[in-house]
Amino acid sequence: MTAVKAPQQLIVTVYGLYAREEGGWLSVSSLIELLAELEVDEPAVRSSVSRLKRSGILAAERVDGVAGYGLSQQARAMLDQGDRRIFERPRARPGDGWLLAVFSVPESQRQQRHTLRSRLTWLGFGTVAAGVWVAPAHLLAETRDVLERDGLASYVDLFRADYLAFGDVRDQVRRWWDLGQLQRQYDDFWHSYSPVLASWKRRRSAAEAEAFRDYVRALTAWRRLPYLDPGLSDDVLPPDWRGARAADLFFALRDRLSQPAHRHVEQIR
Numbered sequence: 001m002t003a004v005k006a007p008q009q010l011i012v013t014v015y016g017l018y019a020r021e022e023g024g025w026l027s028v029s030s031l032i033e034l035l036a037e038l039e040v041d042e043p044a045v046r047s048s049v050s051r052l053k054r055s056g057i058l059a060a061e062r063v064d065g066v067a068g069y070g071l072s073q074q075a076r077a078m079l080d081q082g083d084r085r086i087f088e089r090p091r092a093r094p095g096d097g098w099l100l101a102v103f104s105v106p107e108s109q110r111q112q113r114h115t116l117r118s119r120l121t122w123l124g125f126g127t128v129a130a131g132v133w134v135a136p137a138h139l140l141a142e143t144r145d146v147l148e149r150d151g152l153a154s155y156v157d158l159f160r161a162d163y164l165a166f167g168d169v170r171d172q173v174r175r176w177w178d179l180g181q182l183q184r185q186y187d188d189f190w191h192s193y194s195p196v197l198a199s200w201k202r203r204r205s206a207a208e209a210e211a212f213r214d215y216v217r218a219l220t221a222w223r224r225l226p227y228l229d230p231g232l233s234d235d236v237l238p239p240d241w242r243g244a245r246a247a248d249l250f251f252a253l254r255d256r257l258s259q260p261a262h263r264h265v266e267q268i269r
Helices: 007-022 028-036 042-054 073-087 107-123 137-149 169-176 179-201 208-222 243-268
Strands: 025-027 058-063 066-071 098-103 126-129 132-136 156-161
Touching: 007 025, 007 028, 007 042, 007 066, 007 073, 007 208, 007 243, 025 028, 025 058, 028 042, 028 066, 028 243, 042 058, 042 066, 066 073, 073 137, 098 137, 107 132, 107 137, 126 169, 132 137, 137 156, 179 208, 179 243, 208 243
Parallel strands: none
Antiparallel strands: 025 066, 058 066, 098 132, 098 156, 126 132
């Protein structure tokens, strides 16, 4: 199985799964113990937490005299928003139409331009032309929320649109998005985690610590993919599209592992 190498990503997954029900906070000792089970040593945990503090994701906080770290308001909003994309599998339907983002950022504000492009990419937008990006129409509310939250709304106009001419929309979709690269990432996830699911299916009971390790790693590997995938409708996707197969695998792992993994965390914190 392909290992998830970035401790920061694992920490964000652990916070997203288990800290929000505790007010967004985990003690230092619990975090170190949980990450040790994921083969991350204490110095790497502390170094990663420092970077997450600098990026505004975590903040040092004591609860009842116990040292720990809590999620920032920004991080909670991002995680709450991410839940819909990751766990609800929103997809377009034929005939829904498109969302166009048309933007212009002054040359003197290059960093804002970079940030805007990064946010649109992370939301799942494809590129039609310079300053014209496209996404399925169902991403409107999420796009508006993200651009307003990050102070980018003043650079962008959003439009609903239909594709009318002069090409086949399926061919255009392949030009707007790199579906081949996304397909390869779905295949990587499948090849890494289908043996994990097969192994769990052969068991009569769940080993809680192992369920925790497998679930956190699987979610950490999975959670970037729903952001890169705009949720296109089936009629414009390649006929051999394997995103649905990969999603079914992740949700089968979630159904099998989430409860025993949660019980394991409860024993530690």
